[in-house]
Amino acid sequence: MLTRNKISSLVIDTLCEQACRKGVVVLFFYCNGQEQKDQSAANIIGSLLRQFAVGTAEIPEGIHSAFEKSRQGGGRGLELPDMMELFIKTIILIERAYICIDAADELLPQARSELLDALGQIIREAPNTRLFLTGRPHIRREIEKHLVQDAYSINVVVDQGDIARHLSRKMDDNMRDADVMGDLKNDMVGGMSEKASEK
Numbered sequence: 001m002l003t004r005n006k007i008s009s010l011v012i013d014t015l016c017e018q019a020c021r022k023g024v025v026v027l028f029f030y031c032n033g034q035e036q037k038d039q040s041a042a043n044i045i046g047s048l049l050r051q052f053a054v055g056t057a058e059i060p061e062g063i064h065s066a067f068e069k070s071r072q073g074g075g076r077g078l079e080l081p082d083m084m085e086l087f088i089k090t091i092i093l094i095e096r097a098y099i100c101i102d103a104a105d106e107l108l109p110q111a112r113s114e115l116l117d118a119l120g121q122i123i124r125e126a127p128n129t130r131l132f133l134t135g136r137p138h139i140r141r142e143i144e145k146h147l148v149q150d151a152y153s154i155n156v157v158v159d160q161g162d163i164a165r166h167l168s169r170k171m172d173d174n175m176r177d178a179d180v181m182g183d184l185k186n187d188m189v190g191g192m193s194e195k196a197s198e199k
Contacts, residue, residue, distance in 0.1 A: 028048075052087075091126045097128060100131075104134065
């Protein structure tokens with residue numbers, strides 16, 4: 001069964017394989033609904049910036065000096081505008097950058113709005129950047145508002161039968177009390193199938 005995470009991983013792995021030449025980077029972030037409080041736009045852009053720095057032979061001077069300066073100023077870290085300026089100045093110097101953000105719908109609304117604004121700014125000011133973003137259909141209008149309206153969109157449709165078969169198989173492997181587990185299994189399979197079809 002292909003989940004959003006697996007699709008994103010497949011895209012990221014494929015990009016990484018094709019981007020082994022110098023001057024091309026693939027940066028990614030997997031959003032997680034369980035860690036919403038820690039997933040601000042500044043933290044996500046910071047994570048992308050760190051990936052870029054780690055992936056280069058030597059850390060660009062601008063990144064090193066900016067982080068040193070913020071550490072000397074009490075360690076409160078760079079604010080989003082400073083992070084964005086640094087990110088764009090760094091990324092524009094390479095041939096191509098791919099930014100992949102998985103499950104953007106799992107971010108808190110304010111964090112998602114700020115991140116989409118930041119990504120829009122990156123695309124406008126660093127035209128060498130390409131963006132791959134996944135999320136449930138209900139955030140499509142929000143994405144179009146912050147980014148571009150003519151973006152390519154692919155709908156991944158969940159096969160309810162696939163989910164039901166997967167859950168049944170997993171539960172069959174762990175059944176002990178057949179009556180209780182049978183009722184639980186039916187409730188879970190039905191509930192998961194309904195949830196998967198919600199938009």
